[in-house]
Amino acid sequence: MQKLTRILFATALTLSILSFPTKAFAKAKIQMAILLDSSNSMDGLIDQTRTQLWQIVNSLTKVTKDGEVPNLEVALYHYGNDGLPSEEGFVKLLTGFTPELDLVSEKLFSIRTNGGQEYAGWAIRSAMKELNWSKEQEDFRVIFIAGNEPFDQGPILWSEAVNLAVKGDTLVNTIYCGSAESEERQLWASGANLAQGSHFNINQDEKIEFVKSPYDEQIASWNAKLNQTYIPYGAEGDVGRQRQTIEDSNSGINLAARGNSKASAYYNNASWDLIDALDAKRVTLEELSDDALPEAMRNMSLAQKQDYVVAKKAEREIIQKTIRDLYQKRSEYVEKQRQVTGNRAKNTLDSVIIQSLRKQLAAKGFKLQ
Incomplete structure (x- = not known):
């Protein structure tokens, strides 16, 4: 009897590996594009992203839709770096949407800060035009862009780029890494508001305990x-x-x-x-x-x-x-x-990303525990 039970168990596992799902049971998808300013002053921002990528992923592990854990795909850009081609707006795609998180981590550790000219509008436009965004209405699409220079730098109007996201049903969350009182922050907030996203202010050099x-x-x-x-x-x-x-x-x-x-x-x-x-x-x-x-x-x-x-x-x-x-x-x-x-969580990149994801996923019909 025990031998028969083991055979049945092995057969069931084999079928789970080898059987084909139908389209009717396709999982919902979370697509997240992260756009990081990699100019000279952004070493702290890059470090925060490297160390806290896994915390961000962990915040999603109990998210479900229609009773299933959704598929997660992450894309990564860096911009504002003089080492990047000027004809491409000093913007570089490091990886398109991928479910393979080790690849995302590898690309994060490949970033070296340098320069530069921070064209946020160009970076957002590149993400909307170059990435393979889902066309399914029920899927969740979001851009996180972080930087510390004026949001309107460069030849691409920030409003034009953000409107591409609006048309693609893609939220844009902006993260300003500068003084909370800076006038430059206002346009970063306007970019998020236009795309129905959230705006945050962080200290990119904050050390995470x-x-x-x-x-x-x-x-x-x-x-x-x-x-x-x-x-x-x-x-x-x-x-x-x-x-x-x-x-x-x-x-x-x-x-x-x-x-x-x-x-x-x-x-x-x-x-x-x-x-x-x-x-x-x-x-x-x-x-x-x-x-x-x-x-x-x-x-x-x-x-x-x-x-x-x-x-x-x-x-x-x-x-x-x-x-x-x-x-x-x-x-x-x-x-x-x-x-x-008495130590409290601080406004670091991971904390604001997690905060906005939980709010926005719930609004999109995903269930959070």
């Missing part, structure tokens, strides 16, 4: 085990696995937050991980040659390959749940510590 917890080492240990459940395949396999390791290292003291993001439905690596690729119907085991598979799977029969994938996926799900449980305990511990010390 890290609270150490008794759970950090456990999460780090389970995170290392989680990495071993990934099955690199194809041309991107080794690149993706190496990127995963590097971004673990880049997260530094924030590895616990990153680990929790990796334990969520948003952590998707279908371009290089076989389990995610099969879930996304990107490949089938039948079509992959042994050369495209890791050494451990070569020369296996098709049935053995299926069993191997099923076992790795089951192991991954157990580890992810363990990490989520530990991170919940960590969050409760950190909150108690902050209550004791």
Whole structure:
């Protein structure tokens, strides 16, 4: 009886990997484009984004629509940097919309500040024209643009660019990284108002306090085990696995937050991980040659390959749940510590992005817990 139960369990998991979804069950989508000023004075802004990307992702892990966790896609630009081509408005697309968050993190760490001429209007226009925005009415589309220079710099009218967002049913949230009393801030606020977004003022050089917890080492240990459940395949396999390791290292003291993001439905690596690729119907085991598979799977029969994938996926799900449980305990511990010390959350990039996302997603019909 136990043997039969194991067979049925393995069969069900295999079918969940190999079956095709219908269009009727397509998930809702969250598309978020982040546009960062990378001129000389913005090192603090870039650092805040690098360290708090995973907190932003974690804030969305309990968001649902129609009972399902939506798909998350993030795009990244930087602008206002003299190292970028002037004929392109000193604006550079680092990655179009992607569900692969390690790639977003990698691109964040590639930014070097320099210069420059901050053409916010040009950056917004580029995002609206170049990115593959969803056309589905129920999906959520948003731009976050952060900088500290006048909003009307450059040859592209900010109002013209923002109106493109309005026509595309895309919110624009503006984040001014300068004095709250500055007159320049008013146009940043006007840009958000025109696109029905929110406007914020932050200190880009604010240091984000890290609270150490008794759970950090456990999460780090389970995170290392989680990495071993990934099955690199194809041309991107080794690149993706190496990127995963590097971004673990880049997260530094924030590895616990990153680990929790990796334990969520948003952590998707279908371009290089076989389990995610099969879930996304990107490949089938039948079509992959042994050369495209890791050494451990070569020369296996098709049935053995299926069993191997099923076992790795089951192991991954157990580890992810363990990490989520530990991170919940960590969050409760950190909150108690902050209550004791009286330390309050500060207006940093992650806090204002999280604040606006929660408000705007709820207005769009997404459910928040």
